[in-house]
Amino acid sequence: MPNARIQHHPQDQEFTAELSGATAELAYSRPDEQTIDFTHTFVDEALRGQGVGEQLARHGLAFAREEKLRVRTSCRFMEIFVKKHHEEYADLLAG
Numbered sequence: 001m002p003n004a005r006i007q008h009h010p011q012d013q014e015f016t017a018e019l020s021g022a023t024a025e026l027a028y029s030r031p032d033e034q035t036i037d038f039t040h041t042f043v044d045e046a047l048r049g050q051g052v053g054e055q056l057a058r059h060g061l062a063f064a065r066e067e068k069l070r071v072r073t074s075c076r077f078m079e080i081f082v083k084k085h086h087e088e089y090a091d092l093l094a095g
Helices: 052-066 076-084 086-092
Strands: 005-009 014-019 022-032 035-043 070-073
Touching (some): 022 052, 035 052, 035 076, 052 070, 052 076, 052 086, 070 076, 070 086, 076 086
Parallel strands (some): 035 070
Antiparallel strands (some): 005 014
């Protein structure tokens, strides 16, 4: 899996990834000071199947852990990702 260059843009509430000129994004909202809700994931067609979405997910969840935030997953991709890696991320999930 090639490593994408991931950046956090807090002013736009998103994480972006770039690889070979193509981009992907993981958008979020902050419904309150203690919570992050991952709302949307988009991966450019040229990057699909290369693990870029997973890299974005892991990066966003690492940010949530570092900031001691509770996680919501309004985004279907993130919901599935967290369920698939439940043992790793269960402690972050908002009730």
